[in-house]
Amino acid sequence: MSRIFSGIQPSGELHIGNYLGAVKNYAELQRSYESFFCIVDYHAITIPYEPEDLRARTREMMVSLLAAGLDPSTSTIFVQSMVPQHTELAWIFNSVTPLGELERQTQYKDKASRMESVPAGILNYPILQAADILLYRADLVPVGEDQVQHLELSREIARRWNARFGAEFFPEPQAKLTPARRIMGLDGNAKMSKSMGNTVGLLEPPDSVWEKLRPAVTDPARVxxxxxxxxxxxxxxxxxxxxxxxxxxxxxxxxxxTAGWGCIECKKVLFEHMNKELAPIRARSVEIRARPEIVDQVIGDGAATARRVASETMREVKERMGLV
Ligand code: SF4
Structure with missing residues (x-):
């Protein structure tokens, strides 16, 4: 069975953009692939943050993922910082990755241009991303179009390491492009994003969802x-x-x-169908929150499975590299 890996930012509760663009698809993929879903908290610390907030957002993301249908009995769902081999392999990949390739990454240039002082972690982010994927020797990575460049760098790192230390050890991970489901923000902005305040939370109560849908931007031609x-x-x-x-x-x-409906009628129909899909997810999140030991168990079991696979990879990597 092919193996997939996906990293998910610990951004707290999912919003419907994340759900439709990624997580709903993961819930399908886990039926056909051996799946590793990782909440990438090490990636989240390259920008300023509050420790307690990060801890809460990581846990809240786990609740959202479980409520949205990721199944710990078939997938490994875990938190990155609980598997130390991620940073260990990242250091090793630092030694085979030319600086120029990192500096050429579009996301690095975008982020760095907005910062006064750029942490090295922003530049090295794609190396940790390569380590995340290759640690599990994943064949496929479900990505959107905007992440294809990072994945290409992961493939390049796999090629370089393989050429130097062990032909074919790391598979070159391929992009599994997720069906384009581009959901804009409710304010009409190109992207639904928490930082823009234009989202609908996956677990938000129906009243609050309607409060947001009612004034949402529609076709401006319908004056x-x-x-x-x-x-x-x-x-x-x-x-x-x-x-x-x-x-x-x-x-x-x-x-x-034909202007048969007004936009409010159209939104009421949407609201009804959204509710049909989201109500069971909300109900599951309430059950999960009422039993925090379930979340603890998934976090613990996921980390144990991930560490087992990761340590096997690292044993082989160190052997081939002459590390004792
Ligand atoms: S009728 Fe529906 S689809 Fe058409 S502009 Fe209004 S909200 Fe959008």
Whole structure:
């Protein structure tokens, strides 16, 4: 069975953009692949943060992942900093990665241009990312288009290390492109993001979801109720495509183009279908929160399994590199 690895930022509760763009897909993939899902808290410390906040966000992310359908009986779900081999392998990869390749990374240039003093961790981030993936010798990494460059660097690092120390030891991980499900922010911004305050939380109560949906930006051409719209330019239509059944989506298209529905009617229908999918997820999160020992158990078991696989890889790596 092929193996997949995915790293997930400890950003606290998931929002529906993360859910639709990544985690819902992981819940499907885990049926067909041996899966490692890692909450990457070491990646989160390269920018300023509060320790207590990070701890809470990591745990909250675990609750969200379990509620959203990641299954610890078939997948290994764990926290990166509990598996020390990630940083160990990252150091080793530091020794085979040219500085120039790191400096060329678009994400590094973007981040560094906004910082007065750039921590080395920002530059070396893709090396730790390569170590995350290659530690489990994963064949596939579910990624969005924007992460393909980082994955290419992971492949390059695998090639370099293999060429020097052990042909074919690390597989070159391939991108498993997730179906494009680009959900914009409710304010019409290109991206749904917590820092922009334009998200709907996956576990948010229905009243609060409706409070956010009601004023959400739609097709700007629909100024009056009688103005026809173009569904493709409207985020609410894309949310329908994610949450509503195909016959409802087809009806939304017709109603929008003919001004049959007003946008509020359209949002009410969306709200109903969102609720159908999100209500069981919210219910599961309540059950999980009521029994914190479940989260402790998943965190402990996940780390133990990950460490077992990781130490096997490191034993072989050290052997080939002449490390005692
Ligand atoms: S009718 Fe629906 S799809 Fe059309 S603009 Fe309004 S909210 Fe968007």
């Amino acid at each position: 009056r109720r009688t103005d026809p719209g173009t569904p493709e330019v409207c985020n609410i239509y894309h949310l329908h495509r994610a949450f509503s059944p195909p016959d409802v989506v087809a009806n939304v298209e017709t109603q929008c183009r």
